[in-house]
Amino acid sequence: MKRQIHSTALRRIIAVTAGAGTMALLAGCAGGGSSQGPETELDGFDWKNFEGTELNLLMSEHPFSNAIKERVPEFEELTGIDVNLETLTETDYMVKLLTELQSGAGSYDAFMTSQPMNFQYAAAGWIEDLQPWVDDDTRTAPDWDFEDFYPALIDSLRWDKTEFGGAGEGELWAIPVNEEGYSLFYRTDVLEEFGVEPPETIDELVAAAAELDGKTFDGKEISGFVSRGDKTYPTLNPFSTFVLGHGVQDIVDGKAGVNSPEGIAAAEDWVELMQYAPDAASTYTWYEAQQDFIAGNAAMYIDADHMAPDFEKSAIGGNVGYGLPPEGPAGRGSSMWVWSLGMNADSPNKDAAWQFIQWASSKESLTEAITAGNMNPTRVSVGQGDEMAAATEGWGDYNEIWQEILSDHAEWAYTPSAAWPEVGDIWTTELQAAVLEQKTAQEAMDDAAAQIDQLIEE
Template identity: 30%
Template structure:
């Protein structure tokens, strides 16, 4: 598809009011052998994050209401506010929201407390689910894995992403630079690129590279952990004991610190939120960065970005042990205190179906393989990015710490603060030694609570 017409098609799809769709449009969902109207007259409340995928979903909710007769309250909040509201609703058993956004970092706590419903009974109920139509096996195994604990499904993904390496293809060609394959090559590229930028008058003010540094479980941890694993480092072992204090950890954190701070990085690199990194790249003030793969949707049309035809992407570099990344899926779960669980399930089935996923590809990154192969690989038209997404679908695995562990929010905060201290110049060996002790003490506390 021509890049000249894609902006108009994308805009038309995204901004077209769902109310203006002809009733015949509903036939896509009506092909399912279920009674969508079984809960007509009921009302459900949806909590959402102010991420692009959720924003893309909102205009189409009237389609769901027209299809089912279920009215929907859709409440999108900034991520930190959403997390606080979600925790309050679930921990206090308020039942305010029937459907909740779920990510891997919170899944363990929510499941362990019985706050969310196992979804297999809903999937197995032929009165409310058409398995043949829904095609669960079309959803990426890697994204489904982020929604399970002990192989039991507790949420369904509708947006799937992982950190990858975005870069300005035009600048790499202009300065005769190769896409780095290792972290050592990336560091050398950062320095060469910044020197070339500094010597080019029309690029003054641009920086070569940025990656997450801001502390917070799910913030800097999301891009630091895959670098650790690439060097053979882990936070905890299979016995849930800390192995953070290792030469591999020290080496990987030194590499990340040198990549994310110093010459070639924005002056405030230690304080950059990922939203700010996105903005800098989008505005042409950043030549490369580690960013979530679903970022492509924010920069791939002329209306969205002035570098829409200048970017490309590659997998994260490899370390001496492996090439890793940190997959993430935004998913929907059912509040165990909901009084409208069947209606909530109908919404989740609709929101994660192939048809809806195709619509949401204008703002999200659907986990459905068919949508990518039949639509997005042609629409995006970036060979490097497309190859990278195939790599993400085939190889992205979560860190053990992030794989639905109840302890992650606490342990993640501990290690994220350690990372931040190192970025500000703290001694690496002493910091990881102290942090190792904190991790073990915290894990022991969690174990004692569970035994009591």
């Protein structure tokens, strides 16, 4: 699985972290660790300042890590730092990284991470606050340009671990290198054939899915819609467009808000929409949903916007429209997933690790990574650059839509906590029960809220 955290790996992380006090972490209690920022003085920035250091890095197999791995010799020549970069399948990487961080041995100096991982690692004191490094002009290259990152991405990687919630505030736990928001995809040829306009709102989306469901196109019967339905928290990624469209808050004043009137309305709309998806969609992860859409079996689909390369190189290429997340009573919204680079708080080589992080997240590195399929760039200058325009030529409005989602509609949609994946699993398990018509949407959301409240109380 190349884009989302594997749910099995996350469950193993949650299980182990719970033994160290996950419930305390849910309330925002800080752990130990040695995240203290730079400790020695330098005369000024120089890429050769830490020549002779040996770095050990761990990353998930991903277009970004593939691109960086090819260019490691350039970094070694620039800095005189020797790099050992290990990449593993996502599940193996997640488990190994957790084990290494728990040991406190500092075996890996830097690693790939993401928002839920940051919450867990920061609460336990395993990951370094990078803001002091950003602010130190003796350690940060003068042309690195921190202000060039999309502000929403930087906000999503900030969290005050001493506060319940605190999204977009406090320490900076990682530097973004890959982003995805959530877009409405639709088959332009299918909609044109049946005279259906691309939907702009949640109500229009449900109506269009009902209109198109069961139609025959290109010799096969199609469903009106498809998306993830698996009972694990990654299903919240596409569902986040309904969550934010209805103005739902998962936690309000320390209590679950998933069964608020807005939460129930979001669930009811999603449940109705999923009735026009294949029966098996209630168990789909992103992979099965994507393959269903690529196979031409569905007219519309909500998921990660950077799936576009997979669509465009398939048989449906040239016939996919890219739309903003559907508008609800509270407007448009999309959560986001941000692959990033973090520093081990126990690393003995923090200065060299920071040089690698800023080099790997530089304008040049992110531009080079486009050709390896690292969509979407996390810097404004790269996202709006010629290379990105060339790479997405012929993809309809994709290059404009993903940037509009990121600039105007994307945010981390949920309350940060070390146990957030558990909260997400509870929510999506009950949402699946409603989709399967085992419960009403209100019953499902009430049950989810009761379980989440119990989790918080514990």
